[in-house]
Amino acid sequence: MTETVANAEEFWEDFYREREQIWTGNPNPLLVREVSELTPGTALDLGCGEGADAIWLAKAGWRVTGVDISATAMERGARRAAEAGVTIAWERHDLQASFPAGTFDLVSAQFLHSPVERPDERAGILRSAAAAVAPGGVLVIGAHAAAPSWASSQMHAHVFPTIKQVLEQLELGPQWQVETAELVHSPSTSPDGVVGERADSVLRLRRG
Template sequence: MHTEMDQEFWDRRYAEHRRVWSGNPNPHLVTTASALPPGRALDVGCGEGADALWLARSGWRVTGVDISEVALGRAREQARLEDTAVAARVDWVHADLLEAPPEPGGFDLVSAQFMQLAEPARSALFSGLAEAVAPGGTLLIVGHHLSDLQTTVRRPPLPELFYTAEDLIPLLDGGWDITACEARPRSVADTEGHQATIHDTVLQARRHGPSHAQAPSAAGPV
């Protein structure tokens, strides 16, 4: 399990494919962030940069973090195609957030999209991400739901990588309002090209306290 999640694995995966992801922002992030005032965002596992750049176009100051140098190289290349002002709103950071957790209370939005880690790494990562949310800020965690293993969509036969939103609630202290805790259905094509219904684990929570959302001139350390 741990070797699959290390930098060598992800660098190799990105190097073997011209593009790994669609290039489109994750829809649950778009829905959530569109309802928030822009501030400082942390995009966890930013990959080729689609989410971070969408946030920057929407006025957010973004720190995009990934364990893969190859992925970050592609994200930087994509950023060069953007308007200069948009590109300047993103800082790309190479880091393993299990080894170096993000700045506590430093972000108005923390987004983790499909970070499929086994325990205890999953709880360690998500606990650190919750700590990184500023008062009044939002935590958004989206993952593959365990029920996906019963569908015809390709998923690794490793149930320890899958989780429900309810599994994540104990990682939060009492200072949160839970605004979404569910398995959201969506339709996708399976390996045979047939439509199948899968479910995304979605946990969205707002930390108690007044929002201090703002877009500083430069992002501090993660």
């Protein structure tokens, strides 16, 4: 699919308006795995969507800022956060054009893949994410490593960055420590019920 960056907001608004709920409402398992043992502090959830990760973090004691380009998605997140009895600061950003101010003990970037960006633009967002990590804090990046085994040839044609490529794109200095760099395979079922698997990568990086 070919889109211009100028259409990113329109693309994601259309995406979320297709159905009343897009995602399951459950937090990303890799984020839960990497963050559960951390001491809660301030957290930035980039591409928060309908807010499942942000709500889980807030329930765990984090002071969370959730960021997305879609007003529709964030409205759902705010409603669900209120139902869950947690407080989250919501900021609307096109991360190509603006980025939340400040630094955070945790910056989470889960599955920041988009058909309306170029690879170098995602790399730039991830570098901004790293810059937003406070000393002693962590950056957690979850990403697809390949299309699901049941996916169409068009989806298989999409190039997903490897862990090595992501680390190179981040251009991290010597103060950073790689705590997790793992490829994870998990079962995956297509919307039509075809059973297969998918490969995801997870990075947890600590800033010294």
